[in-house]
Amino acid sequence: MSLNIEAQCCIVGCGPAGAMLGLLLARRGVDVVVLEKHIDFLRDFRGDDIAAATIEILDEIGLAEEFLALSPRRVRAVKAHTASGTMTLADLSLVRTRFPFVAVVPQWDFLTFLAAEAALEPGFRLLTGAEATDIIEQDGVVQGVRFRSGDEEGVVQAALTVAADGRTSLLRDKAALPVVATAPPIDMMLFRLPRRATDEASDAIDIHLGAGWAMARLDRGDYWQAACMIPKGAADVVRAAGVDAFRDAIAEVMSDLANHVGALETWDQIHLLSVQTNRLRRWHRPGLLCIGDCAHAMSPIGGTGVNFAIQDAVVAANRLTEPIRRGDVTTRDLAGVQRERQWQVRIMQLLQSRLTKGYVAAAGDKPDGIRGLGQRIGPKLLNLPGFCALRSRITALGLRRVHVAPEFRVAARQPPDGRHP
Ligand SMILES: Cc1cc2nc3c(=O)[nH]c(=O)nc-3n(C[C@H](O)[C@H](O)[C@H](O)COP(=O)(O)OP(=O)(O)OC[C@H]3O[C@@H](n4cnc5c(N)ncnc54)[C@H](O)[C@@H]3O)c2cc1C
Numbered sequence: 001m002s003l004n005i006e007a008q009c010c011i012v013g014c015g016p017a018g019a020m021l022g023l024l025l026a027r028r029g030v031d032v033v034v035l036e037k038h039i040d041f042l043r044d045f046r047g048d049d050i051a052a053a054t055i056e057i058l059d060e061i062g063l064a065e066e067f068l069a070l071s072p073r074r075v076r077a078v079k080a081h082t083a084s085g086t087m088t089l090a091d092l093s094l095v096r097t098r099f100p101f102v103a104v105v106p107q108w109d110f111l112t113f114l115a116a117e118a119a120l121e122p123g124f125r126l127l128t129g130a131e132a133t134d135i136i137e138q139d140g141v142v143q144g145v146r147f148r149s150g151d152e153e154g155v156v157q158a159a160l161t162v163a164a165d166g167r168t169s170l171l172r173d174k175a176a177l178p179v180v181a182t183a184p185p186i187d188m189m190l191f192r193l194p195r196r197a198t199d200e201a202s203d204a205i206d207i208h209l210g211a212g213w214a215m216a217r218l219d220r221g222d223y224w225q226a227a228c229m230i231p232k233g234a235a236d237v238v239r240a241a242g243v244d245a246f247r248d249a250i251a252e253v254m255s256d257l258a259n260h261v262g263a264l265e266t267w268d269q270i271h272l273l274s275v276q277t278n279r280l281r282r283w284h285r286p287g288l289l290c291i292g293d294c295a296h297a298m299s300p301i302g303g304t305g306v307n308f309a310i311q312d313a314v315v316a317a318n319r320l321t322e323p324i325r326r327g328d329v330t331t332r333d334l335a336g337v338q339r340e341r342q343w344q345v346r347i348m349q350l351l352q353s354r355l356t357k358g359y360v361a362a363a364g365d366k367p368d369g370i371r372g373l374g375q376r377i378g379p380k381l382l383n384l385p386g387f388c389a390l391r392s393r394i395t396a397l398g399l400r401r402v403h404v405a406p407e408f409r410v411a412a413r414q415p416p417d418g419r420h421p
Helices: 016-027 051-062 064-068 107-118 170-172 235-241 242-254 305-326 329-362 369-377 379-383 386-396
Strands: 004-012 031-037 079-080 084-091 102-104 124-128 130-137 141-149 152-163 177-184 185-195 203-208 213-219 223-231 269-273 277-280 289-290
Touching: 004 016, 004 141, 004 305, 016 031, 016 107, 016 124, 016 305, 031 130, 031 152, 051 064, 051 305, 064 107, 064 124, 102 305, 107 124, 130 152, 141 235, 152 305, 170 289, 185 235, 213 242, 223 242, 223 329, 235 242, 277 329, 289 329, 305 329, 369 379, 369 386
Parallel strands: 004 031, 004 152, 031 124, 079 203, 152 289
Antiparallel strands: 079 084, 130 141, 141 152, 177 277, 185 223, 185 269, 203 213, 213 223
16 A cells, blocks of 8 residues: 555544544545554553443444444442442433443454444545654645654645544644643552452442542453552552552452452552543644544543543534535634533543542541542532432533434444344
């Protein structure tokens, strides 16, 4: 294949945002090239929680059933446990949706699924192992990108370039788009614990708070996926105390897993996630739009990153498909995408920040853990009737539902024998 490529739209990054936008544009006949620097989607410890916000979108484009068949695992509630009791933070059965659950699907399966679906469209080209290295500009207008693939260098020229290259985006730096960083006071340590046949099954995300620690865990069927919140930059202090001390802390806070912690032998089994949250002041320049984590890195608290990335892609497709087809994407079009999405990002980042402070307070070595949590996120709000329903709705659907425009809607595919998968 020639390394000098022309397309109507070039998307950099095939994460959830890039893959969904590529699929939607290609389905409407746009000639789209997606560059992905990795050769596959196989990365561990990524966002695997797909909430109703995204499943409803997949349903609108005829893919929900096939997507849900990728994994049987569902989360139906979020619960906080402290020494003084358990509180249901979200109960997804309270949400009015056809999909009152979070589907737990490995992100690599989700991305492989979206990319395979997009590949059915003649206008879609995915180049893996192709890393964008710079933007091409003429008279202040972005006209595409340079990229490297193995030993070769190439160029994609496109009327619109979309930066969906994640929270360490190179493109937004090259485009000199200023980032407003917010400083979450936490990092995360992510690990797995073995799951035994005798362990009680859980269909919740369980958050355990106490003894100065905040930990969360999710039943993945054959193992426990777990995360431990630590103060920002404290990983070295935690490591210096030794794996034994870390195991003891897990055993104290999640006491029913005390017999499982022996499986953690070295720090190599514990992945550090440096949490960053930020957003761009301006998501676009002429010829360039940023979406997903590139435009706004979300905190992992609340598991919103994938859903926000998908919603950005849908709004971009809704607003930009016709201008791209006409070859006339204006600054006004690009600003419209930012306008529709940025208020949700700002409010969600604010809510995540409050929730994080609540967890930190409730994890303190106090008997009144739940009250500590309440104090930080507002006891009056917490106690209002219906507030659990509101929290559940936000967990499932975000702040406002995003729908694909009618022209993208497709009925579910019927398999040849007429039965659904
Ligand atoms: C450890 C971890 C745990 C998380 N847990 C959750 C969770 O539980 N729930 C949740 O909703 N979210 C979670 N998130 C966040 C979620 O994964 C992201 O918000 C989401 O993936 C953002 O999608 P995106 O498409 O914008 O960016 P990404 O998923 O980051 O995708 C960007 C893509 O661009 C590619 N790329 C980068 N630079 C280049 C380049 N120069 N050229 C070509 N390709 C490039 C990358 O390889 C990547 O595939 C987690 C994130 C991390 C890191």
